[in-house]
Amino acid sequence: MTETLHIDWTLCDGRGLCTELLPELLGRDEWGYPVARTSPAAERSDVPVPVALLAAARDAVALCPRQALRLDRC
Amino acid sequence: MDAAQLDAALWAFGRGTGVVALVALTLSVVLGIVTRSGRPLPGVPRFSITLLHRNLSLLACVFLVIHIVSLFFDSFAQLTPLDVVVPFFGDFLPFWQGLGTVAVDLLIAVMVTALLRNRIGLRAFRTVHWLAYATWPIALAHGIGNGTDGTSAWFLWVSALSVLLVLGAVGWRLSTRFVEFSGARTASPTGSQREVQPR
Amino acid sequence: MTLTDCPPGGAPLGPPGDSRTPGIPLVSGAVGAPEGTARLFLAASTTLAAHRAAYGDLPTANADSLIDQLRLSSLDGRGGAAFPVWRKLASTREHSGRAKGRRPIVIANGSEGEPLSRKDMTLMTRAPHLVIDGLLLAAAAVGAPDLHLYVSARAADAARLALDERPDARHVTLVTAPDAFVAGEATAVANAIERGVSVPRDHVVHLSESGVRKRPTLVQNVETLAQLALIARFGADWFRSVGTSDEPGTRLVTVTGDVPAPQVLEVAGGTALVHLLAAAGAGPGELRAVLVGGYHGGWVPAEHVGAPFSKDGLRMFGAAPGAGVLMALAASSCGLAASALIADYLAAQTAGQCGPCVNGLPALAGVLRRLAGGAVDAALPAEIARLADLVTGRGSCSHPDGTARFVLSTLTAFADDVDAHLHGRCVVNP
Numbered sequence: 001m002t003e004t005l006h007i008d009w010t011l012c013d014g015r016g017l018c019t020e021l022l023p024e025l026l027g028r029d030e031w032g033y034p035v036a037r038t039s040p041a042a043e044r045s046d047v048p049v050p051v052a053l054l055a056a057a058r059d060a061v062a063l064c065p066r067q068a069l070r071l072d073r074c
Numbered sequence: 075m076d077a078a079q080l081d082a083a084l085w086a087f088g089r090g091t092g093v094v095a096l097v098a099l100t101l102s103v104v105l106g107i108v109t110r111s112g113r114p115l116p117g118v119p120r121f122s123i124t125l126l127h128r129n130l131s132l133l134a135c136v137f138l139v140i141h142i143v144s145l146f147f148d149s150f151a152q153l154t155p156l157d158v159v160v161p162f163f164g165d166f167l168p169f170w171q172g173l174g175t176v177a178v179d180l181l182i183a184v185m186v187t188a189l190l191r192n193r194i195g196l197r198a199f200r201t202v203h204w205l206a207y208a209t210w211p212i213a214l215a216h217g218i219g220n221g222t223d224g225t226s227a228w229f230l231w232v233s234a235l236s237v238l239l240v241l242g243a244v245g246w247r248l249s250t251r252f253v254e255f256s257g258a259r260t261a262s263p264t265g266s267q268r269e270v271q272p273r
Numbered sequence: 274m275t276l277t278d279c280p281p282g283g284a285p286l287g288p289p290g291d292s293r294t295p296g297i298p299l300v301s302g303a304v305g306a307p308e309g310t311a312r313l314f315l316a317a318s319t320t321l322a323a324h325r326a327a328y329g330d331l332p333t334a335n336a337d338s339l340i341d342q343l344r345l346s347s348l349d350g351r352g353g354a355a356f357p358v359w360r361k362l363a364s365t366r367e368h369s370g371r372a373k374g375r376r377p378i379v380i381a382n383g384s385e386g387e388p389l390s391r392k393d394m395t396l397m398t399r400a401p402h403l404v405i406d407g408l409l410l411a412a413a414a415v416g417a418p419d420l421h422l423y424v425s426a427r428a429a430d431a432a433r434l435a436l437d438e439r440p441d442a443r444h445v446t447l448v449t450a451p452d453a454f455v456a457g458e459a460t461a462v463a464n465a466i467e468r469g470v471s472v473p474r475d476h477v478v479h480l481s482e483s484g485v486r487k488r489p490t491l492v493q494n495v496e497t498l499a500q501l502a503l504i505a506r507f508g509a510d511w512f513r514s515v516g517t518s519d520e521p522g523t524r525l526v527t528v529t530g531d532v533p534a535p536q537v538l539e540v541a542g543g544t545a546l547v548h549l550l551a552a553a554g555a556g557p558g559e560l561r562a563v564l565v566g567g568y569h570g571g572w573v574p575a576e577h578v579g580a581p582f583s584k585d586g587l588r589m590f591g592a593a594p595g596a597g598v599l600m601a602l603a604a605s606s607c608g609l610a611a612s613a614l615i616a617d618y619l620a621a622q623t624a625g626q627c628g629p630c631v632n633g634l635p636a637l638a639g640v641l642r643r644l645a646g647g648a649v650d651a652a653l654p655a656e657i658a659r660l661a662d663l664v665t666g667r668g669s670c671s672h673p674d675g676t677a678r679f680v681l682s683t684l685t686a687f688a689d690d691v692d693a694h695l696h697g698r699c700v701v702n703p
Binding site: 006007008009010011012013014029031032033035039040041042043044045046070072 | 473474475477626627628629630632633662663665666667668669674
């Protein structure tokens, strides 16, 4: 069972905490919003999280100043 | 140690913890504004600023609790449990002490909603968190008006520095270039959806 | 091919035309199944009596058999996304329950945010009772006590009149949609019903599982519901008796743009674009290209208008039937200039919620505008491709994706013009 990091774009303000905590997974676009590094378009709002990065992903969810992130099992 | 000595020690303890709590609160307010900008500090990543903001707030609370508890036993203040939550009924300088009580009440609201942030939702958290801007000047006024050292030169210098820091941060926050990517971003066509918010 | 004028002026409908395969008459009550491709506009007037005379009484719905017939019919959604209708109904029913918080909600979506489209308004003003039939039947099939009819302001009066005429539709709530491009997106519709704000919202599960107030919510386009009402009466075999095997039945198409007689047509599925254009009075020689599927669609160059109006036939152009829109572009018009105006419009229609859309669409439109305006910069097409990729998949609705698709199709369909512009010329206006 893989977990995905869901980005709620209506809440995201591109503050950049998640991109610091998950640099392997997320970059930033020219406006500061997170961009999934490798995911195809269909997975850019639900980014698959490798097991090794789950702890960092949980931190990102907890620390997101806009509560725009959640981890979903799928 | 006789009773008079204990009294003096408690009193010094009460003063000292109050000052430390105020300084921690000042730094917390400033870091709260920094973290809201989305910008890192040199050598300090964004999530560390958020954690520092949180930990300084918790530190302020710890010192505040010691400050209050020590004054329960102070012969001058003669603080009662009622005074901790209900302002302006104290025996000693009721107005200035009352400000302290008001600040404590506000701070309890801010801290509880901050700790429950991920459960109560962003809107409730944000609304209450705005109270931080009221809490800080009230706490400072309490320190100046009520504190034994409140009007001493060193405390006034600390206060002046604190005011400058916070006013500077607030002024920066109100400027158009406050948010990290404000230069690159398009102003939202519906504007109201992205109003300024604390943190 | 049945013609209805656009905007509707109450003119009599044309005679049933060239059905490709003969209709198989079925009987529902005393009324026979319509033959040919004239199916949705058979009532002589908008009154309930005329509707009953043309189509018979509302059939009693058996949920299983209706969903079964919808599956056999292959009816897909006519609002743009073309999702199989039976699956939405089955999913809504599956997630519903008797508890108050699990009772499903059904919403007929006639908001028609696509500015080129007129078919939903035409349907609501000419055949509102067929839509209401479909709404009642769908609600019965999923066991929904809450019914909403969400329509554009221009269709609201007709909807009100029709609802007032029907004792069986007293529990239907009429809601007027704002005139905004994204107001018809399904989560925006759910938001409109729940909070009165027609902007899309974030979702991780389908609305059929958790929609309005977390209840299972079925949102169907009004044309979809009208087709459903016919399938409930006359069956899947009858539905499939016109059209092609991959695009069965009829569909409503708005033909607009540089054509002598813009109109809404009811046509057999899979009809070639050239026939649709001819019905509106335009020959392929007079056109440069046709925008298919609306502003989120794709350009089909004039030499390819023999292509069928079907998912398979339009895929190679990055287009799809969508909400059934054809916009013709005259041979004398610059495709890049026309596209730049549309991209500007789409950028302005962001709901203002999602950062990549709010910032990315104006940037994307800006580069296209520069290219169309004659800026000689060989890097522009690559920059358009980069921005189009950057915004795709990064919003709570498909507005950034649809806009990116449209802009990319502009570069493909008008490749010769892109090249000319980069050399300081224009194919159309040298």
